[in-house]
Amino acid sequence: QVQLVQSGAEVKKPGASVKVSCKASGYTFTTHYMHWVRQARGQGLEWMGIIDPSDSSTTYAQKFRGRITMTRDTSTSTVYMELSSLTFEDTAVYYCARAGPHIVADYWGQGSLVTVSS
Amino acid sequence: DIQLTQSPSFLSASVGDRVTITCRASQDISSSLAWYQQNPGKAPKLLIYAASILQSGVPSRFSGSGSRTEFTLTISSLQPEDFATYYCQQVNSYPVTFGGGTKVEIK
Numbered sequence: 701q702v703q704l705v706q707s708g709a710e711v712k713k714p715g716a717s718v719k720v721s722c723k724a725s726g727y728t729f730t731t732h733y734m735h736w737v738r739q740a741r742g743q744g745l746e747w748m749g750i751i752d753p754s755d756s757s758t759t760y761a762q763k764f765r766g767r768i769t770m771t772r773d774t775s776t777s778t779v780y781m782e783l784s785s786l787t788f789e790d791t792a793v794y795y796c797a798r799a800g801p802h803i804v805a806d807y808w809g810q811g812s813l814v815t816v817s818s
Numbered sequence: 819d820i821q822l823t824q825s826p827s828f829l830s831a832s833v834g835d836r837v838t839i840t841c842r843a844s845q846d847i848s849s850s851l852a853w854y855q856q857n858p859g860k861a862p863k864l865l866i867y868a869a870s871i872l873q874s875g876v877p878s879r880f881s882g883s884g885s886r887t888e889f890t891l892t893i894s895s896l897q898p899e900d901f902a903t904y905y906c907q908q909v910n911s912y913p914v915t916f917g918g919g920t921k922v923e924i925k
Contacts, residue, residue: 735914737862745854745862745905747914761913762819795861802868803909804852808861 702726704796704809711815717784720812722796729777730754733799736770736781738792739811746792750799751779786816820844820908824917830925837893839920841906846886850910853882853891856919857902865904866891896922 707721722734736748749760751770758770767784779796793811800806821844831837841851849869854862864873866882869889879894893900901924906917 744919745856745907745916747907747916750912750914759912797861800864800867801871802850802852803914804864804867804907805854805862806864806867806873808863811861 702798702807704798704807706794706796706809706812709813709815711817712786714787714816714818716786716816717782718786718790718814719780719782720794720796720814721778721780722809723776723778724798725777727798729772729774733803734770734772734779735797735799735805737795737797737805739795740789740792743792748781748794750803753779783814786814788816790814791816819913820847820911820915822906822908822915822917824904824906824920827918827920829920829922831896831922832925833896833898835896837896837900837922839891839904839906839922841884841889841891841917843887843889843908847908847910849885850908851882851884851889852907852909853880854905854907855900855902856905862905893922 703725705723730753751758753772769782772779796809797805798807823842825840851869853866856862870882881892903919903921
């Protein structure tokens with residue numbers, strides 16, 4: 701069965717960086733893109749970008765360009781999302797989600813809470 | 819960017835009610851729309867994609883319709899487990915965008 705297991709909660713100071721991992725299993729890692737979506741407490745869903753694990757190509761939302769990096773490790777079937785220059789507004793739950801039919805997010809990780817606090 | 823406007827933002831309904839949620843796109847997105855359900859503290863769950871295709875395992879009381887700029891999600895007979903927040907999402911072009919959500923509450 702498809703599973704996406706994300707790394708645990710993180711607490712970071714403003715200006716720092718965070719790197720969240722998402723380990724995939726139950727399918728061929730390189731045949732599905734991976735989305736990253738975040739959700740601040742009590743707020744809606746915000747798309748951050750997408751990575752093609754087959755060649756590492758990425759598309760980022762304009763809002764995050766310059767401070768987001770998505771990478772992958774095919775040997776461990778893991779994708780990573782690194783966000784730098786963190787501010788309090790980056791406090792959120794970060795989700796990875798597999799892109800399935802028509803590139804919609806058909807399987808989601810459990811979420812990783814990132815808290816930015818001084 | 820393509821804006822998605824969901825209405826209503828909040829909906830109060832009873833078990834057994836028929837519920838309809840609307841999602842309007844700021845430009846033509848063909849049928850490139852998905853619907854998700856999210857319960858508190860949980861990841862979203864895909865319900866419908868390509869505007870009207872039911873994701874495997876999703877109960878048939880959920881249905882989607884529409885194209886171009888106007889879409890609807892219908893729950894034919896609301897069940898206790900359906901009280902949640904629903905989001906639409908367009909995947910016609912990058913950046914992918916989500917609607918603001920519709921919270922379905924118990925009346």
